[in-house]
Amino acid sequence: MGLFGGPSEYTRAAYLVPREVVLITGEHEGDEALWPVDLHMPVALEPPFYALSCRTEAFGARVVLASGVFVVNFMPASEETKVIEAGALSGAGAAKRARLGLAVSPARFVRAPRLDAADGWIEAEVHEVRRFGDRSLIVGRVVHAETRPRGARTFHEWRR
Numbered sequence: 001m002g003l004f005g006g007p008s009e010y011t012r013a014a015y016l017v018p019r020e021v022v023l024i025t026g027e028h029e030g031d032e033a034l035w036p037v038d039l040h041m042p043v044a045l046e047p048p049f050y051a052l053s054c055r056t057e058a059f060g061a062r063v064v065l066a067s068g069v070f071v072v073n074f075m076p077a078s079e080e081t082k083v084i085e086a087g088a089l090s091g092a093g094a095a096k097r098a099r100l101g102l103a104v105s106p107a108r109f110v111r112a113p114r115l116d117a118a119d120g121w122i123e124a125e126v127h128e129v130r131r132f133g134d135r136s137l138i139v140g141r142v143v144h145a146e147t148r149p150r151g152a153r154t155f156h157e158w159r160r
């Protein structure tokens with residue numbers, strides 16, 4: 001898989017350790033967010049907070065910021081093709097999820113869809129957004145998490 005952001009020593013360093021690619025989902029007034037993110041992490045355990053680093057102009061991020069909630073879906077390796085395809089398509093004006101054939105169920109505590117194929121998911125309410133260069137750090141207060149790990153997940157690594 002190519003490296004988004006281009007090959008520089010900085011991105012090479014950032015991706016020396018494979019990063020798990022999750023799919024973020026959200027919904028606002030009929031618009032659906034669905035996009036892969038590998039820049040994400042838990043930032044606090046008690047109380048729990050989870051952070052995403054995103055281009056805030058991207059369609060999915062705008063949906064999440066408008067609704068104030070997001071779901072982090074941990075995808076099994078068997079769904080890798082769809083995960084990567086979700087990064088190549090824009091959700092703007094297109095039924096991205098339907099094109100990818102990903103089924104959803106309502107999240108339990110936030111108004112957003114979660115992906116049925118996920119090995120687990122985290123539901124969060126946007127708590128704080130801070131701009132850093134070309135990205136924004138979206139920090140969510142975790143309101144629910146559920147996991148059912150079944151095997152290998154999807155990772156993004158530097159291969160050269």
Ligand SMILES: Cc1cc2nc3c(=O)[nH]c(=O)nc-3n(C[C@H](O)[C@H](O)[C@H](O)COP(=O)(O)O)c2cc1C
Nearest residue numbers: 035036037038039054055058059060086087090091
């Ligand atoms: C493997 C992979 C990892 C990505 N990681 C991120 C990320 O961490 N943050 C981000 O803003 N975009 C990331 N992207 C790019 C977004 O997924 C892409 O801009 C998004 O799909 C645009 O969709 P949208 O127009 O529906 O928002 C990644 C893409 C791929 C393929």
